Amino acid sequence: CRVPAAPCxxxxxxWLREGxxxxxxxxxxxxxxxxxxxxVRDETGRAANVKPRVEARAVSGTPGVSVxxxxxxxxxxxxxxxxxxxxxxxxxxxxxVQVAAIADTEDSEGxxxxxxxxxxxxxxxxxxxxxxxxxxxLSSDPPSVSRIDEEKSEEEGSGQTISTxxxxxxxxxSTGQYIAIAPGGAxxxxxxxxxxxxxxxxxxxxxxxxxxxxxxxxxxxxxxxxQLLLPANQVVVQAASGEVQTYQIRTASGGVPQGVVVATAxxxxxxxxxxxxxxxxxxxxxxxxxxxxxxxKKKEYVKCLENRVAVLENQNKTLIEExxxxxxLYCPKAE
DNA sequence: GATATTTGCCGTCAAAACGG
DNA sequence: CCGTTTTGACGGCAAATATC
Numbered sequence: 258c259r260v261p262a263a264p265c266x267x268x269x270x271x272w273l274r275e276g277x278x279x280x281x282x283x284x285x286x287x288x289x290x291x292x293x294x295x296x297v298r299d300e301t302g303r304a305a306n307v308k309p310r311v312e313a314r315a316v317s318g319t320p321g322v323s324v325x326x327x328x329x330x331x332x333x334x335x336x337x338x339x340x341x342x343x344x345x346x347x348x349x350x351x352x353x354v355q356v357a358a359i360a361d362t363e364d365s366e367g368x369x370x371x372x373x374x375x376x377x378x379x380x381x382x383x384x385x386x387x388x389x390x391x392x393x394x395l396s397s398d399p400p401s402v403s404r405i406d407e408e409k410s411e412e413e414g415s416g417q418t419i420s421t422x423x424x425x426x427x428x429x430x431s432t433g434q435y436i437a438i439a440p441g442g443a444x445x446x447x448x449x450x451x452x453x454x455x456x457x458x459x460x461x462x463x464x465x466x467x468x469x470x471x472x473x474x475x476x477x478x479x480x481x482x483x484q485l486l487l488p489a490n491q492v493v494v495q496a497a498s499g500e501v502q503t504y505q506i507r508t509a510s511g512g513v514p515q516g517v518v519v520a521t522a523x524x525x526x527x528x529x530x531x532x533x534x535x536x537x538x539x540x541x542x543x544x545x546x547x548x549x550x551x552x553x554k555k556k557e558y559v560k561c562l563e564n565r566v567a568v569l570e571n572q573n574k575t576l577i578e579e580x581x582x583x584x585x586l587y588c589p590k591a592e
Numbered sequence: 593g594a595t596a597t598t599t600g601c602c603g604t605c606a607a608a609a610c611g612g
Numbered sequence: 613c614c615g616t617t618t619t620g621a622c623g624g625c626a627a628a629t630a631t632c
Contacts, residue, residue, distance in 0.1 A: 541603080541604070543616090543617085544603080544604070544605085544617090544618095545602085545603060545604080547617065547618065547619085548602080548603070548604080548618090548619080549602085549603095550618085551617095551618060551619055551620095552601080552602090552619095554618090554619095555619085
């Protein structure tokens with residue numbers, strides 16, 4: 258949280274490191290590092306990062322006491338003071354923090370318990386109304402703060418993001434680029450570097466019908482109207498410059514990254530297991546995109562709040578000055 | 593320079609919210 | 613009511629930063 262000058266109140270508990278230099282917290286759920294000599298490891302050594310470390314997150318907490326859970330299932334209760342300054346705090350500022358207790362949670366073992374533990378935690382962390390709801394409610398009264406648009410706001414910069422309104426088919430090319438073929442027929446290159454919109458290309462799903470192995474072919478239309486038919490594992494992309502390139506599509510066995518839909522085919526004749534996994538992939542893909550979008554909106558929302566804080570602080574300052582001036586003018590003897 | 597810690601982002605899950 | 617969308621929560625990774 259980097260709202261300037263406005264003290265952010267940690268919503269649940271306080272996040273701290275024992276006996277070390279800094280204290281950090283983020284919104285609502287924080288990560289806790291237990292540093293220094295008291296560094297704690299998951300028994301299985303599961304803090305499987307390149308750099309050894311332990312992270313924990315809040316499971317509950319009241320002002321002054323935070324209960325955090327470390328990966329191994331242990332619960333550590335930490336007594337602390339409310340620290341209102343976010344970000345890094347130098348040694349003189351931080352107050353002593355004691356690890357009050359380290360206790361094994363009864364259900365640290367066993368998958369069934371683990372599930373119920375997760376549930377318990379989720380219950381503890383009662384869900385608050387969504388930020389968008391709160392924000393829209395807030396913004397119904399005061400001026401100078403823009404509402405978060407329900408609609409997707411114009412993307413700054415290039416609009417290379419893959420459309421999320423209707424699900425495109427995503428393919429990874431042999432060069433590592435991703436190609437999205439939207440139902441509308443637009444083909445987008447979604448590479449890490451930059452994307453370019455390519456029109457005039459279409460992906461055609463030719464349903465397998467009776468066959469259990471659906472075929473996927475594409476045709477491409479060149480600028481001069483010529484049509485190209487391509488093998489099932491290739492995609493042609495024409496850049497804005499006019500340059501036409503053929504890409505090889507990787508197959509699932511070739512190590513397609515998670516979530517990449519390998520092919521879109523009619524479900525007819527597809528084994529239930531395959532169908533289920535296809536559905537799952539689809540769901541994951543959609544959710545991935547949704548999460549991305551949600552984060553974008555959230556960032557926007559936080560920016561709006563920061564603006565709001567700045568505006569209100571300004572107003573406050575102006576009003577105080579005005580009041581002071583009026584007092585001086587009309588009741589100079591006051592105080 | 594090595595190690596420790598923080599921070600930001602991502603993918604996934606699950607539950608709330610929403611829309612038909 | 614049910615399917616879909618949205619979003620909080622969480623675990624994980626890696627880059628950035630701090631500290632030794």
